[in-house]
Amino acid sequence: MKxxxxxxxxxxxxxxxxxxxxxxxxxxxxxxxxPELKYFSAVVIHxxxxxxxxxxxxSMAIQRxxxxxxxxxxxxxATEREAELRTLYPRAQLSSVLVPDLQNNIKAALLxxxxxxxxxNRLSDVQEILSTLWxxxxxxxxxxxxxxxxxxxxxxxxxRSEIHSLLTQSETLSWRDLGNVRTPKDRALRDLSSRIYGxxxxxxxxFKVLLVSTxxxxxxxxxxxxxxxxxxxxxxx
Amino acid sequence: MTLFFEHESIRRALHATxxxxxxxxxxEPPSSTTRPVFFGWSSKDVLLQQPxxxxxxxxxxxxxxxxQSLKTVQDYxxxxxxxxxxxxxxxxxxxxxxxxxxxxxxxxxxxISDSNRLASALELRRFAREHWPGWYxxxxxxxxxxxxxxxxxxxxxxxxxxxATGVAASxxxxxxxxxxxxxxxxxFIGILEDVIAYVEQGVFSDQDLQEIGVTLDWLGQxxxxxxxxxxxxxxxxxxxxxxxxxxxxxLTSISDSIKRLRVLRMDLTSSMRPAQExxxxxxxxLDEMIESRDQLxxxxxxxx
Numbered sequence: 001m002k003x004x005x006x007x008x009x010x011x012x013x014x015x016x017x018x019x020x021x022x023x024x025x026x027x028x029x030x031x032x033x034x035p036e037l038k039y040f041s042a043v044v045i046h047x048x049x050x051x052x053x054x055x056x057x058x059s060m061a062i063q064r065x066x067x068x069x070x071x072x073x074x075x076x077x078a079t080e081r082e083a084e085l086r087t088l089y090p091r092a093q094l095s096s097v098l099v100p101d102l103q104n105n106i107k108a109a110l111l112x113x114x115x116x117x118x119x120x121n122r123l124s125d126v127q128e129i130l131s132t133l134w135x136x137x138x139x140x141x142x143x144x145x146x147x148x149x150x151x152x153x154x155x156x157x158x159x160r161s162e163i164h165s166l167l168t169q170s171e172t173l174s175w176r177d178l179g180n181v182r183t184p185k186d187r188a189l190r191d192l193s194s195r196i197y198g199x200x201x202x203x204x205x206x207f208k209v210l211l212v213s214t215x216x217x218x219x220x221x222x223x224x225x226x227x228x229x230x231x232x233x234x235x236x237x
Numbered sequence: 238m239t240l241f242f243e244h245e246s247i248r249r250a251l252h253a254t255x256x257x258x259x260x261x262x263x264x265e266p267p268s269s270t271t272r273p274v275f276f277g278w279s280s281k282d283v284l285l286q287q288p289x290x291x292x293x294x295x296x297x298x299x300x301x302x303x304x305q306s307l308k309t310v311q312d313y314x315x316x317x318x319x320x321x322x323x324x325x326x327x328x329x330x331x332x333x334x335x336x337x338x339x340x341x342x343x344x345x346x347x348x349i350s351d352s353n354r355l356a357s358a359l360e361l362r363r364f365a366r367e368h369w370p371g372w373y374x375x376x377x378x379x380x381x382x383x384x385x386x387x388x389x390x391x392x393x394x395x396x397x398x399x400x401a402t403g404v405a406a407s408x409x410x411x412x413x414x415x416x417x418x419x420x421x422x423x424x425f426i427g428i429l430e431d432v433i434a435y436v437e438q439g440v441f442s443d444q445d446l447q448e449i450g451v452t453l454d455w456l457g458q459x460x461x462x463x464x465x466x467x468x469x470x471x472x473x474x475x476x477x478x479x480x481x482x483x484x485x486x487x488l489t490s491i492s493d494s495i496k497r498l499r500v501l502r503m504d505l506t507s508s509m510r511p512a513q514e515x516x517x518x519x520x521x522x523l524d525e526m527i528e529s530r531d532q533l534x535x536x537x538x539x540x541x
Binding site for chain 2: 087
């Protein structure tokens with residue numbers, strides 16, 4: 001997948017072009033002739049530059065059915081432009097993102113070959129984390145140890161459920177193992193959480209609250225983590 | 238059982254318990270006959286800001302806030318098997334149109350000091366974009382702007398309430414209007430028209446038609462689009478909303494055209510006259526639908 005970035009000064013928006021170039025980012029200098037859009041899956045546009053240089057790159061990309069991501073130092077400028085474009089192109093794949101998320105979003109999209117990663121849905125990630133952690137507790141209730149129920153293909157070709165324990169020798173949950181648990185979308189909890197806790201502001205509680213020794217305690221702590229993560233996700237614009 | 242999940246991952250987590258699997262019959266509202274049970278992580282208040290969750294406000298709906306123990310989950314899954322007779326209000330709140338109207342009423346009741354107003358306004362716009370793209374963008378963006386300025390622009394909301402059924406009907410008919418407006422579909426009709434004209438003028442013979450490979454395979458796609466539009470309109474009507482009488486007339490007319498074209502599809506050597514008439518009727522009907530939709534758009538833009 002290739003992504004086109006339309007920005008006069010990517011450094012100012014904390015986009016490290018050198019890091020992203022080898023994995024598929026093309027940085028375009030506004031004002032210069034646009035490359036052929038048909039070679040890209042998505043276009044990431046600094047809306048102020050688009051206006052300044054009077055290059056209707058967003059409209060052109062939408063007409064080519066590309067995913068368009070808008071941003072601006074002032075978030076409302078991007079959302080206003082988004083509303084304007086939506087009136088003209090109701091079926092466009094269009095979104096506005098915050099500047100601090102750009103680098104991670106572009107990287108995740110290119111690495112996972114998934115343009116939807118360009119828009120970071122915090123709430124969805126939080127729900128995925130919480131549901132995965134809850135599943136660990138449900139397994140714990142049914143078995144002597146917390147674990148992950150994984151279906152494995154046996155030699156006979158039949159599926160069977162296997163429980164991988166997540167307890168340390170000191171009989172508490174192991175954060176290292178918990179971080180390796182994969183979500184229904186096959187992403188490691190560690191990857192999802194590092195994206196969340198790498199942002200500022202970050203949730204006021206982290207996964208360490210879960211390192212307990214009984215499932216009752218685990219549910220109680222998971223409720224606390226839920227409040228913290230949801231409050232953080234719901235506070236984002 | 239009638240189950241709702243705030244996020245798909247909750248369903249997956251339930252799979253891990255072995256209590257729940259894809260083989261279980263999930264009822265689809267508004268025709269569901271088992272008690273609706275919602276599983277979610279957010280508080281009920283937050284969920285109610287999202288128009289699609291309007292049914293949660295009804296006493297017959299059960300909300301299970303996670304995390305819960307295995308035993309509690311089992312109890313709620315059992316509850317979701319209980320039979321249930323949907324009330325009129327439940328049916329209304331089961332379709333996007335009813336959910337929109339309910340959400341607008343809630344926003345209209347909010348006061349300036351209410352901390353939920355921005356989230357509710359943003360959810361309204363997101364919901365409208367999902368179901369009726371392009372129709373309410375300006376009105377809801379204006380609403381959000383007004384909330385930022387410590388006001389609530391309610392006039393636009395009244396306008397939306399007034400036009401909501403018409404907009405829903407127009408959106409339901411979009412798969413059909415695409416047959417005039419979307420080149421990839423409209424071209425099929427145009428080519429058939431040309432072919433019929435050539436046959437009428439004697440330029441093409443029946444034999445030529447078969448040799449050049451004229452087919453009406455696209456008729457299947459038109460039938461699918463017709464069914465989708467018809468189903469969407471019936472869903473609106475079935476939930477107690479009154480559609481314009483013209484909607485049913487359009488459906489009858491298009492259905493009739495499809496039937497006549499089907500005869501031509503079976504036998505390309507049959508008379509071209511009924512096919513020509515069918516195409517003319519089809520185009521006229523689609524044009525009427527488009528004109529009516531454009532008038533609705535103009536009125537909405539003027540906030541009449």
